[in-house]
Ligand code: HEC
């Protein structure tokens with residue numbers, strides 16, 4: 001079909017006809033055409049200046065070499081320099097030296113509290129006193145050791161976590177055939193006894209033998225705890241999981257293996273030092 005002239009409007013038609021209706025071939029308004037060309041121009045300029053097209057081995061970087069990743073990395077580095085400038089001791093001293101400086105707590109405790117809250121309080125509580133399954137960090141009953149280096153190591157590599165250097169601590173499940181039920185019941189009474197709870201004396205005496213044979217290798221004779229392997233003391237009232245008959249039975253039957261994440265790589269060395277000091281300060285503040 002041929003375009004024809006539409007007399008009244010003086011325009012040509014598109015040449016199509018639908019049931020007698022014809023369409024005028026009016027051009028796209030100028031303003032739309034300009035904006036179309038402008039958008040095309042802007043995108044071409046953007047391709048040239050900024051990263052755009054994906055390729056097989058990478059992407060087209062653009063002449064400015066802009067990268068939002070680099071921008072963030074720079075911003076983070078700036079913040080870190082700023083923070084280090086504010087706490088210069090943490091860049092130069094090791095944790096033992098830091099722990100020997102009595103002036104630091106008053107100066108930095110509030111600032112480090114923010115770091116603690118962001119990373120640790122979900123498990124150990126805002127007041128560091130822990131909760132069921134998560135140990136209290138303010139008492140002096142350590143699973144491992146309470147020296148600055150040992151705490152720093154725990155923070156770096158965690159406990160039962162993914163790093164090759166993580167601390168390994170497993171309370172075996174004695175209910176899987178390692179101990180008969182009556183022996184479990186007896187040793188539970190013994191643990192109640194040594195932790196100062198109400199217990200059945202006769203059963204507890206039988207349990208003492210079971211304990212020496214099965215538990216003392218990790219928890220030490222009398223249940224005072226073995227820090228080399230993170231086996232908690234059973235003679236104090238600081239429980240991770242609980243010291244009632246029911247919970248103790250549960251612990252013995254099914255075992256326990258708490259996970260403390262390692263922070264190396266996620267926090268900087270300085271941040272780990274700060275948190276190590278924060279944990280030490282909380283212990284010194286004497287909340288039993
Ligand atoms: C996902 C929960 C979780 C988070 C988050 C967490 N922890 Fe832990 N943490 C644990 C558990 C569970 C244990 C005990 C592991 C065990 O039972 O053997 C532990 C143990 C510890 C210990 C060893 C205590 C001892 O008696 O030797 C220290 C110190 C510690 N955490 C500090 C921290 C700090 C500081 C942070 C923040 C950077 C943190 N934790 C974050 C779960 C957590």
Ligand code: HEC
Nearest residue numbers: 169170171214215218230231232239240241242256257258
């Ligand atoms: C191979 C070493 C090992 C042996 C053997 C062992 N334990 Fe444990 N036990 C641990 C470790 C490590 C933990 C801490 C686990 C954790 O927190 O994830 C633990 C935790 C516990 C707890 C929990 C304490 C709390 O604070 O809630 C109790 C109770 C306990 N053991 C009792 C016993 C008794 C009783 C026996 C003997 C029948 C025994 N254990 C044998 C290593 C051992």
